[in-house]
Amino acid sequence: MLKTEGLGYWYQDKDQPLFQGIDLEFDAGQSYAILGHSGSGKTTFLSLIAGLDQPKEGDIKLNERSLKQIGLTNFRRHDVSIVFQAYNLFTYMSPLNNLLTAMAITDAAHAGDKAYARQVLSDLGISTDLAERNVQHLSGGQQQRVAIARTMCCDAKLVVADEPTGNLDEDNTKEVIQQFQKIAHEQGKCVIIVTHEPDVASQCDHQFRLENKQFVELA
Amino acid sequence: MNFFKRAWLNVWAKKGRSVLLILVSSAILMFVLAGLLIRSAAVKATSQAKADVGATVTLSANRQAAFKKMQSRTTSSKSSRPKMTLTPVKLSDAVKVAQLSNISSYSVTSSTSVNASSYETVSTSTGMGSSNSGGPGGMKSATSTGDTQIDGVTATSLTTGFSNKQSKITKGRGITAADKNTNNVVVEKDLASQNNLTVGDTLTVKEATGDKDKVKLKVVGIYKASSTSSSNASPMSTDPANTMYTSYTLANTFKGSKYAGTADSVTFNVSNPAKVSSVKTAGKKLINTSKYSLSTDDASYQTVKASMDNVEGFANKIVWLVAIAGTIILALIVILTIRERRFEIGVLLSLGEARWKIIAQFFTEMLMVIVVAVAIAGVGGKFVGNQLGSQLVSQSATTTQTTSSGTGQPGGGEPSGNGGSGGPGSTGQMAKQATDMKIAVTVSAVNLAELGGFGLAITFLSIMIASGGILRLEPKKVLIS
Ligand SMILES: Nc1ncnc2c1ncn2[C@@H]1O[C@H](COP(=O)(O)OP(=O)(O)OP(=O)(O)O)[C@@H](O)[C@H]1O
Ligand SMILES: [Mg+2]
Numbered sequence: 001m002l003k004t005e006g007l008g009y010w011y012q013d014k015d016q017p018l019f020q021g022i023d024l025e026f027d028a029g030q031s032y033a034i035l036g037h038s039g040s041g042k043t044t045f046l047s048l049i050a051g052l053d054q055p056k057e058g059d060i061k062l063n064e065r066s067l068k069q070i071g072l073t074n075f076r077r078h079d080v081s082i083v084f085q086a087y088n089l090f091t092y093m094s095p096l097n098n099l100l101t102a103m104a105i106t107d108a109a110h111a112g113d114k115a116y117a118r119q120v121l122s123d124l125g126i127s128t129d130l131a132e133r134n135v136q137h138l139s140g141g142q143q144q145r146v147a148i149a150r151t152m153c154c155d156a157k158l159v160v161a162d163e164p165t166g167n168l169d170e171d172n173t174k175e176v177i178q179q180f181q182k183i184a185h186e187q188g189k190c191v192i193i194v195t196h197e198p199d200v201a202s203q204c205d206h207q208f209r210l211e212n213k214q215f216v217e218l219a
Numbered sequence: 220m221n222f223f224k225r226a227w228l229n230v231w232a233k234k235g236r237s238v239l240l241i242l243v244s245s246a247i248l249m250f251v252l253a254g255l256l257i258r259s260a261a262v263k264a265t266s267q268a269k270a271d272v273g274a275t276v277t278l279s280a281n282r283q284a285a286f287k288k289m290q291s292r293t294t295s296s297k298s299s300r301p302k303m304t305l306t307p308v309k310l311s312d313a314v315k316v317a318q319l320s321n322i323s324s325y326s327v328t329s330s331t332s333v334n335a336s337s338y339e340t341v342s343t344s345t346g347m348g349s350s351n352s353g354g355p356g357g358m359k360s361a362t363s364t365g366d367t368q369i370d371g372v373t374a375t376s377l378t379t380g381f382s383n384k385q386s387k388i389t390k391g392r393g394i395t396a397a398d399k400n401t402n403n404v405v406v407e408k409d410l411a412s413q414n415n416l417t418v419g420d421t422l423t424v425k426e427a428t429g430d431k432d433k434v435k436l437k438v439v440g441i442y443k444a445s446s447t448s449s450s451n452a453s454p455m456s457t458d459p460a461n462t463m464y465t466s467y468t469l470a471n472t473f474k475g476s477k478y479a480g481t482a483d484s485v486t487f488n489v490s491n492p493a494k495v496s497s498v499k500t501a502g503k504k505l506i507n508t509s510k511y512s513l514s515t516d517d518a519s520y521q522t523v524k525a526s527m528d529n530v531e532g533f534a535n536k537i538v539w540l541v542a543i544a545g546t547i548i549l550a551l552i553v554i555l556t557i558r559e560r561r562f563e564i565g566v567l568l569s570l571g572e573a574r575w576k577i578i579a580q581f582f583t584e585m586l587m588v589i590v591v592a593v594a595i596a597g598v599g600g601k602f603v604g605n606q607l608g609s610q611l612v613s614q615s616a617t618t619t620q621t622t623s624s625g626t627g628q629p630g631g632g633e634p635s636g637n638g639g640s641g642g643p644g645s646t647g648q649m650a651k652q653a654t655d656m657k658i659a660v661t662v663s664a665v666n667l668a669e670l671g672g673f674g675l676a677i678t679f680l681s682i683m684i685a686s687g688g689i690l691r692l693e694p695k696k697v698l699i700s
Contacts (some may be wrong), residue, residue, distance in 0.1 A: 043699050052695040077571020084698055087562040090225075092232035104221040105570045134232065158404065163700070 008057030033201035036210035083161035088147035141172035226583035244592035247545035252600030254537035272493035279484035280305035298657030307481035326377035332365030337423035341460035365427035371470025391440030393416035409460035492520035549681035565697030
């Protein structure tokens with residue numbers, strides 16, 4: 001579904017790229033974990049496949065169409081859903097309105113469907129009562145579950161997450177990873193998670209390690 | 220339109236910030252409205268001034284031409300004593316001029332003097348019994364040498380002295396158009412009390428020229444000449460109490476039969492003071508300019524207009540300065556909020572929201588604030604406008620007074636009936652009139668619409684200025700640190 005072709009990126013110095021000549025393929029219905037030590041360029045890689053930045057070298061293709069062709073804004077709106085470690089939600093809205101807003105912006109099939117949004121939230125353990133409160137009154141784990149619910153509500157087939165469990169305790173981490181697996185296996189989406197927790201990575205269908213400017217698949 | 224909903228949710232959720240923004244915007248708009256109110260009040264006051272103060276065009280003998288003629292005659296013929304002959308104004312000419320557009324009414328002045336017969340004149344300590352050539356206006360029949368000044372008028376209410384309230388009728392009534400061809404007279408209070416005259420009494424005067432007939436006059440009113448009018452008069456004049464008002468027809472009778480149907484001067488009231496010069500130009504075509512001249516007096520109007528122009532100009536400056544300052548202030552606030560809200564903008568961008576819709580959201584939020592602020596300013600601006608307005612008018616009136624009193628011509632420069640135009644006293648009076656002019660501040664629908672327009676423009680511009688921040692924002696840099 002998503003392919004990188006000779007992908008390379010560097011910040012200042014062309015001679016010291018973070019990674020170079022990356023050819024990877026990510027399929028729908030699968031989950032992928034990307035490991036690597038701090039500063040190796042995991043987040044940078046993710047920002048490229050999330051359409052937040054443009055590659056310095058090579059190309060990224062979604063179903064054989066280059067992201068440049070699709071247009072980054074268009075790609076972000078319709079094709080990718082992003083979960084960050086923090087700052088995922090609109091702080092001045094309730095979880096319910098966060099979902100409705102995201103669905104409206106991304107022209108989701110369920111846009112405007114309050115009952116559906118409530119159902120998705122309650123499936124993730126956000127009660128109807130919590131769903132109407134301001135998100136700032138929710139715990140970190142609850143907020144991350146709202147972010148995952150948002151991803152589930154939207155139609156984007158590609159889901160990328162940058163250390164989504166970074167701020168969570170063990171129980172919440174387990175719960176969140178289970179949800180990502182659900183998104184991959186039940187919704188048939190392609191899930192790519194950046195993490196530096198081997199426990200988290202081991203639960204995904206595939207694991208890559210970013211090392212020496214290259215992605216290495218782990219057995 | 221999702222950004223409307225987001226804007227509403229944001230304004231509602233961040234109530235504290237919204238209230239603060241409303242207060243700031245209200246303060247800005249209040250000053251804008253105050254400026255708008257003062258400006259429209261000044262415009263209203265100026266047009267009111269046109270109606271109230273008025274301006275005049277005066278038809279009289281051409282002194283300058285007569286003076287030149289006299290000079291040339293002196294050099295050619297060796298006449299012992301040069302004499303300046305002034306041609307009295309023909310009333311038939313005046314009727315023609317009166318038919319010009321913008322002339323609302325006219326008043327005839329014919330002055331002469333007679334001698335007291337059945338009464339005693341009031342004598343001032345300095346000028347007792349002195350001959351009284353040159354009345355307050357300085358224009359008089361060359362042959363008259365009487366001790367009582369006769370000011371023949373169409374109506375006393377149309378004379379400068381009475382219309383600017385320097386002279387007042389205290390008993391009875393003034394001379395009106397109905398007194399034409401009668402022997403009715405209005406005498407001064409001091410002269411009346413000295414001679415025990417009251418309304419209904421008769422008095423006798425003796426003509427100063429011709430066959431020196433005795434004529435009986437009937438007192439129909441008593442007036443009080445103000446103290447300023449005496450200081451106004453030229454030093455050589457007689458006591459102002461010795462001036463009587465009659466119909467101009469009676470004054471002409473005193474002067475002699477050849478003066479019938481003439482006047483010293485005819486003053487035309489111009490309904491629109493702004494049209495004075497065009498009236499003068501049109502009038503000149505109707506008269507023999509070698510014999511007659513038309514002079515204008517719109518000093519009162521100019522004084523009031525200048526003062527109102529000052530206020531209007533100041534109000535304009537307030538409106539624009541406040542609008543510009545307000546735009547900058549709001550833009551700065553929006554720029555600061557954008558910095559504070561960069562994560563929110565980042566999430567929106569990561570969801571693929573168009574940047575213009577994010578700007579539209581900020582604009583809508585600000586618009587909601589401004590709508591409330593306009594309502595608040597609409598109530599508060601009236602108060603501010605009232606305060607500012609009254610202060611401005613008195614201030615500008617004082618400045619006008621100081622500037623115009625310097626340029627005020629000495630009294631009696633132009634022959635314009637009694638009183639003379641633009642003496643120092645009358646200028647002060649005009650400035651006082653300007654001070655008395657109340658700036659009536661009322662908030663009209665037009666003002667509110669204008670205010671709304673300014674609010675909209677300020678909002679739009681401030682968001683435009685601040686939107687650079689949104690356009691430059693990179694979602695990657697915001698969300699990935
Ligand atoms: N905007 C930037 N300008 C310059 N250098 C940057 C910028 N962002 C990141 N870098 C550098 O690029 C390298 C890769 O950063 P990146 O955030 O992709 O690493 P990471 O693998 O996600 O690290 P971590 O596990 O700590 O999140 C780091 O050395 C970082 O200092
Ligand atoms: Mg990272």
